Amino acid sequence: MGNAVDKENLSYLMYEYADAGLGGVEIAPIYGAKGYEDRYLEFLSEEWLDMLRYTIDVADSLDMQVDLTQGTGWPFGGPFVDADHAASKLVTKEFDYMGQGAFAQDLTWEDKKRPELSPELIAVMAYGDNGQVEEITDQVSTQGQLSWEAEGNWKIMALYNGKTGQKVKRAAPGGQGYTLDHFSTEAVNSYLDVFARAFGEDTPGIRAFYNDSFEVYGANFTKKFLDEFQQRRGYDLKAYLPQLLGEENNEETARIKSDYRQTLHELLLEHFTENWTEWAHRKGKKTKNQAHGSPGNLIDLYATVDIPECETFGSSYFPIPGLRRDSADIRNVDPDPIMLKFASSAGHLAGKPLISCETFTWLGEHFKSSFSQMKPEVDQAFLAGINHVFYHGVTYSPKDIEFPGWLFYASLNLTQQNSLWPHFKSFNDYIARCQSVLQAGKPDNELIVYWPVYDVWAEEGNMFKMISVHHIDDWLHPTAFYAQTTELMEQGYSLDFASDKLIREASVKDGKILTHGEASPAKALLIPKMEYFPVKTLEGAIQLANEGATVIFEAVPEHVPGHFEVEKREKQLAETWSQLQFNDQGEAAIGKGKIVLNAQFQHALKNEAIERESLTDSGLQFIRRAVGDDKYYFLVNHTANTIDEEITLNVAASSVFLMNPLTGESGLAKSHRQEAKTVVKVRLESGESLLLQASAAETTSADHWTYRAEAAQTVPVKGPWMLHFDGGGPDLPQDQAFETIQPWTANGDKKANEFSGQATYSTTFDLQKTEGKHYLLKLGKVYESAKVWINGQEAGYAWSIPYQLQVGKYLKDGKNEIKIQVANLMANRVRYMDQQGLEWRNYHEINFVNINYKPFDASTWEVMPSGLEGPVELEVF
DSSP states (O other), X not given: OTTOOOHHXXXXXXXXXXXXXXXXXXXXOOOOBTTOGGGOOOTTSHHHHHHHHHHHHHHHHTTOEEEEESSSSXXXXXXXXXXXXXXXXXXXXXXXXXXXXXXXXXXXXXXXXOGXXXXXXXXXXXXXXXXXXXXXXXXXXXXXXXXXXXXXXXEEEEEXXXXXXXXXXXXXXXXXXXXXXXTOHHHHHHHHHHHHHHHTTOOOOOSEEEEOOOOOTTOOBOTTHHHHHHHHHSSOGXXXXXXXXXXXXXXXXXXXXXXXXXXXXXXXXXXXXXXXXXXHHHTTOXXXXXXXXXXXXXXXXXXXXXXXXXXXXXXOOOOXXXXXXXXXGSOSOOOOHHHHXXXXXXXXXXXXXXXXXXXXETSSSTTOOOHHHHHHXXXXXXXXXXXXXXXXXXXXXXXXXXXXOSOOTTSOOOSTTSTTGGGHHHHHHHHHHHHXXXXXXXXXXXXXXXXXXXXXXXXXXXXXOOOOGGGHHHHTTTSHHHHXXXXXXXXXXXXXXXXXXXXXXXXXXXXXXXXSTTSOOXXXXXXXXXXXXXXXXXXHHHXXXXXXXXXXXXXXXXXXXXXXXXXXXXXXXXXXXXXXXXXXXXXXXXXXXXXXXXXXXXXXHHHTXXXXXGGGGGTOEEEEEEETTEEEEEEXXXXXXXXXXXXXXXXXXXXXXXXXXXXXXXXXXXXXXXXXXXXXXXXXXXXXXXXXXXXXXXXXXXXXXXXXXXXXXXXXXXXXXXXEEEEEESOOOOOEEESSOOOTTSSOOHHHHTOEEEEXXXXXXXEOXXXXXXXXXXXXXXXXXXXXXXXXXXXXXXXXXXXXXXXXXXXXXXXXXXXEEEXXXXXXXXXXXXXXXXXXXXXXXXXXXXXXXXXXXXXXXXXXXXXXXEOOEEEEO
């Protein structure tokens, strides 16, 4: 914040982060806190670069990595972006001319407030009542005076390259300025040259340059757009501007809008994304990019960079009993796993080992998000193919800043001042264990599904269409593509989404489709029903079949996209399709493979003996990886019930190894071969996850997995309980004593109600330990994270539903001592501060807002339950 960094605090925080289990940091300079301006550093100044190099040195010493946002705030831009290179938009002036006398008009256009942003005239067009179109740009003098004569009624349209005027959002000191024109090679290169000059010959030892989500609002044009359009689309867009800019919706308009949007995509892909990535590679760095929100084909934009990155925004509903989801504390948008799969699919099919995700943006209201809420959300991201988690976010906050520290307005606020911080490492250990498997080997998805982007590009509405996370109800949910992919995944098929480019560039090996040397081959390509399908993509699909692949169409493609030579191209499409000779089963043999036409993908897949994973019938969700000869499964139970049964895997394994990523426990599963498949016993309670290794090698030396069974006995841990407040504030309450365990907010103690931090419950209990039995400690309800010691030994953490731990090895005959430290949320202390009128949110720019982007105020909140509700008991089985 404010680039207000110094070496002492950088070192202090990096060590804090490393101790908490974080593997690296992303540097994103933004606006600063008021009153600390004397600490601010100018972006890219020598002092700033010195702090960057120091951060990298400390990170290297801690085996951490550093990514750098290439700008401040978002999107790319700054004081070094002059008006000519700033984000552009098409603006027009329109005049009516009745064909009487000469038409004279001054076409100069000055922006009086910002003269440098005055629109530049690039063309003048005349459109007659009878369909005539004339370009009359040559009738304009060098002084901008138009003089023209003609007969009849005309509409005259003057076209300008205007400027959006957008400036960098949330900019840091030295980073304020206009947003970049991403569609211009000249503008992008000029922007990158700023960093090349700042770094000189010694580019800092970062891992990747990073580009945040494409929020370049209204940037629908660039100075050379019309020339680029004509070269790429084959016709002059100027002749059709009334259709592009008008409100009439017909086929011609849809086709012209599609061409316009496709051209924007190509300019963004080539002039920015590919250009930027090549620049970074020349400097030995990677690129990490959030493509969503851009007006382009997300798959190609994600696939072009080294690390595609998506984001989760808002919170999902999970039917996990006891999972808190207060309607007042959530945004009106749910993360959709299908949206996340655009990034993971691009990464999988383009051979990118890492697919990252900016997680937990607005998971809940500030200070109210718990690990128990974060776990199912991150599990859902893992299931969608994400394997590289970034927190949104951990704000740099110096140690001399009092609680709650410096905070970012849209962040989860996972800083060292967070009362959950002492337990944060356990949550990070969970993610690290999951990612150790999800980053290994290759994705193992058997299907590729084509995304009909031309249908999206042809949709009604504003000519500039941002394909964003927040508008999936518009461009994604109503489509056959969405319905088909959702149903296939629910039925147990693993799949990735492909673009036209990926299909055209794919090859076939041993009857399977290969999109990249580092990608896993797919058993079939599925083409869902759509309105528009390019001839070249059809030819590419047929060529794959010719080489031995199976390609399945839901419907006959009938229309080509775009406006140029439509009839000619539609005839080509029909002729290309007519070459296929289908039998009564809807199959057309071609070369070494086949094209299948079947309105039911599931029936077609069954006919092709492409099997789904039937384990989804149990309610489990999964994602699968191939590591050498082994298959790894990540299993999650997001149903409301315990799943305790044998499941069948589509792999012939000699042994199956189970791993609990929550605790690190592992063991050999009960399993047996059944022809070419493997049957394995699993048990997951609601909210639990499991890693499973199906190995080709026989494993006999490993310990056997401990399966939970029905309790033979339940031993209540009754108390009396003592409660000691360990650390936090605003003040430490007095110790409490309970006959029956209860939250520390349950008895009306004012100081306890205001407290955020950690407090430890302790008691002793007698136990007659039985040989050969397992002991499961069940904590009931935990608000919000628990760390357990038994007889002086650390037994583990319980921060997610169900709150339980296997503790048999820590117990003894006779008297046992148990301590349970509980960390609560920051909410109650922030509530107290607002009730007292204490000043803690005092930032430049947006300052600090609530989940609905209104001024934040916690003074009216109810006290959040804090501590342990129980019951605490031992389940013996």
